[in-house]
Amino acid sequence: MIDVNDCREDNFDSIPIDAFWNTGKEKELKMHRIHAYPAKFPAFITTKALGFAKQNNLDAKRIADVFCGCGTVALEAKRNNINFWGCDVNPVATMIARTKSHKYQPQRLKRYYNAILEVFTKSDNEDSSYKQANERLKYWYGKKQYEDLSRLKFAIGDTVPSNSSYSLFFLCAFSNILKPTSRWLTKSIKPQIDPNKEPADVISVFKEQCHFMMIANKESDAAWHAKNEIVTGNFLDASIKHPTVDMIITSPPYVTSYEYADLHQLSSLWLGYTEDYRELRNGSIGSLYHVYNFDKELKRLNNTGTEIVFRLLSQYKSKARAVAKYFLDMQNVAKACFSMLSDNGIALFVIGNTEYKGVRIDNARHLSESLQNSGFSQVFITKRKITKKILTPYRDETGRFTTDGGGRKVYSEEFILIGRK
Numbered sequence: 001m002i003d004v005n006d007c008r009e010d011n012f013d014s015i016p017i018d019a020f021w022n023t024g025k026e027k028e029l030k031m032h033r034i035h036a037y038p039a040k041f042p043a044f045i046t047t048k049a050l051g052f053a054k055q056n057n058l059d060a061k062r063i064a065d066v067f068c069g070c071g072t073v074a075l076e077a078k079r080n081n082i083n084f085w086g087c088d089v090n091p092v093a094t095m096i097a098r099t100k101s102h103k104y105q106p107q108r109l110k111r112y113y114n115a116i117l118e119v120f121t122k123s124d125n126e127d128s129s130y131k132q133a134n135e136r137l138k139y140w141y142g143k144k145q146y147e148d149l150s151r152l153k154f155a156i157g158d159t160v161p162s163n164s165s166y167s168l169f170f171l172c173a174f175s176n177i178l179k180p181t182s183r184w185l186t187k188s189i190k191p192q193i194d195p196n197k198e199p200a201d202v203i204s205v206f207k208e209q210c211h212f213m214m215i216a217n218k219e220s221d222a223a224w225h226a227k228n229e230i231v232t233g234n235f236l237d238a239s240i241k242h243p244t245v246d247m248i249i250t251s252p253p254y255v256t257s258y259e260y261a262d263l264h265q266l267s268s269l270w271l272g273y274t275e276d277y278r279e280l281r282n283g284s285i286g287s288l289y290h291v292y293n294f295d296k297e298l299k300r301l302n303n304t305g306t307e308i309v310f311r312l313l314s315q316y317k318s319k320a321r322a323v324a325k326y327f328l329d330m331q332n333v334a335k336a337c338f339s340m341l342s343d344n345g346i347a348l349f350v351i352g353n354t355e356y357k358g359v360r361i362d363n364a365r366h367l368s369e370s371l372q373n374s375g376f377s378q379v380f381i382t383k384r385k386i387t388k389k390i391l392t393p394y395r396d397e398t399g400r401f402t403t404d405g406g407g408r409k410v411y412s413e414e415f416i417l418i419g420r421k
Contacts, residue, residue, distance in 0.1 A: 001380045001418070004368045012364050012381065012415060021048060021384035021416055029075070030216035035096045035176045037070040038189065038263060041251050041350065045416075046076035049249045049348045052418070058346055060246040066235045066337060067250050067285075071097025074230060078103075078222035085243050086230045089285070091273040092175065092264040094232045099172040101228050102165050104217045109169065112160050113210055116170065119155035120203060136277065137269055140182040141199075148202035149174075149181065153270065169217075171271060173209045178266040180205055191262050234285070236332050242340040248347040252333065253285055254354050255326035255361060285329045294321050301327055302373060304366040311359050319356055327366055334370035334419075341421045347376070352386070352414035364415040376419035386412050 002015060024044020032043050053060050060082060065073040068086030074097050077084035084101070088094050129150055130143045137146065156174060160167040179186070181202050185194040233240050253260070261268070265277035301309060305327035312320035337347045349371075354361040364381070371379045 001382050004372070004379045004381050004417075007381065012362075012368075012383070015381060015383045015415075017385055017413070018382040018416075021045065021382060024048070029079075029220060030212065031075060031100055031220045031222075032072060034100060034213050034216055035070060035172055036179070037093070037096065038260070039251075039254075041069060041072040043072050043076055045350060046073050046249055047080075049247070050080060050082075052348075053247055053346055056346070056420075058246060058344060062243070062245045063247045063249055064243070064245040064340065065250045066248060066333065067252050068097050068230060069093050069251070071100040071230070073249050074101040074228060075220075075222060077101075078226050078228060079220075081223040081226045083227040084229070085245060087233060087235045087240060088230075089232070089234045090260050090264060091232050092267040092271070093260070094230050095168060095175070095267075095271070096172055097230050098165075098228075099168045101222065101230070102168070103220060103222050103224055104166065104169055106214065106218055108166065109214055109217065112166055112170065113214075115159040116152075116155045117203075117207075119158050120151055123151045123154065134269055134275065136265065140184060140193075140266060142183075145181045145199050145202060149178070149270065152202060152206060169213065170210070173206060173213055175267040175271065177202065177205045177209050178270060182266060184266070189263070191265065236285070236329060236336065242336060244342050245340055246342050246345050248337050248341065248345075250348070251350040252330060252363075252367070254352060254363065255323050285326065285333070294324060297328055298324060300331070302331060302366065302369045304362060304369045305331070308359070308361060308366070312356065316357065316359070323356075323361060330363075330367060331370045331373070334367065334374040338371075338374040338376060338419070338421060343421060345421045347371070347419045347421075349417045349419075350384075350414055351417065364417065368417055371417065371419040374419075376421060378420040380418045380420075382416050383413055384416060386414055 001018070007015065024042070024047060026044065026047070028043050032040070050060060050063075062083040062085065063073065063077050064085045064087075066087050068074060068088045069090075070093050071086065074084050074086050078101050086094075086097060088097070130138070130146050133146060141149070153174060156167070156170045160170055177200070180200040182199055183193045183195075183197055185192045185197070229243075231240055235242075261277055268274050268277045298306075298309070301324060305324065309320050309324045309327070312323060341347060349367060351363050351367055353363050368379055368381060
């Protein structure tokens with residue numbers, strides 16, 4: 001762990017890899033794998049972050065993840081019997097997070113599961129709703145898969161009370177089978193049709209998914225009495241009240257990375273979060289879809305942000321606007337995190353750098369400057385290898401990994417920044 005003031009200001013690449021943050025000793029719980037999610041946060045980092053806090057005389061009674069995603073930190077907080085507050089703009093993410101961080105009674109799950117299958121079996125497709133289906137869903141599904149999914153969703157709603165945590169469990173299972181039962185190209189970071197794909201049978205994969213989740217629930221050792229609050233919304237939205245916390249453990253989105261609203265469009269549409277998934281792009285930090293006064297706001301960028309944006313501006317104006325908006329948002333995130341921390345509290349960020357057509361987007365350096373400008377008395381930095389990452393550092397135009405050096409470079413390392421209030 002190095003004080004950022006002792007690093008070269010122009011480059012963090014010279015910081016050595018810190019093996020402590022690379023891997024964990026414990027095997028990751030199955031509950032962390034109940035739903036596919038891009039760029040998931042490694043569970044062991046939370047454990048190590050809590051250990052770091054104790055070594056630095058901080059006994060965290062409540063922790064937060066301001067970009068909580070699918071709830072990795074939420075579950076790890078429960079396991080450690082620590083109160084948790086989380087926030088994410090993506091309703092699919094918060095649905096998974098709430099499911100993952102809850103403990104269910106196995107016998108009750110089994111009763112609901114059997115009842116759902118019974119209702120599904122007794123229902124039929126004579127009154128097909130496929131013709132009236134959302135056009136985007138018809139794009140991804142054939143008639144058979146769509147109608148079976150409709151029957152299954154009806155069976156869940158007919159069997160499990162909608163305001164029950166058990167409804168979340170089965171809707172989460174439903175959500176995770178939506179891509180395998182569709183024409184969606186597997187293992188792509190961009191939504192696209194696979195013309196050669198044979199979609200999976202709906203009820204078969206649902207049974208497999210539920211069985212896995214039930215096993216995961218039995219394995220989970222989450223504490224029952226730790227308080228858990230997960231909010232759906234933009235962390236910077238003034239309507240969201242931030243509690244006082246002792247520690248923040250989070251991983252911000254990358255500005256040139258995933259468009260989560262697009263990647264989760266099947267779940268968003270099927271679960272009724274929106275009629276048009278593109279609406280969910282609005283307000284997400286790091287999204288390319290923002291409207292704001294670029295010329296007016298540009299002057300609020302810190303030194304690192306200004307330098308990077310002006311390098312982009314001459315050739316890639318639209319990308320420069322997106323990067324500037326991201327940097328401005330992250331500067332506000334740093335300030336908001338400082339405000340919600342208790343005295344001597346700690347904020348830990350896991351963040352990586354990206355690149356756009358030869359221009360380095362130095363997210364880590366920008367965030368370190370933002371933390372210092374926000375009032376953190378000390379800011380430390382270290383570097384870790386991204387585990388389980390395919391070795392090739394490039395992606396092609398479709399989002400698939402490639403060895404072609406002309407593709408978009410994907411970094412295999414990321415930084416851990418720690419700010420002390």
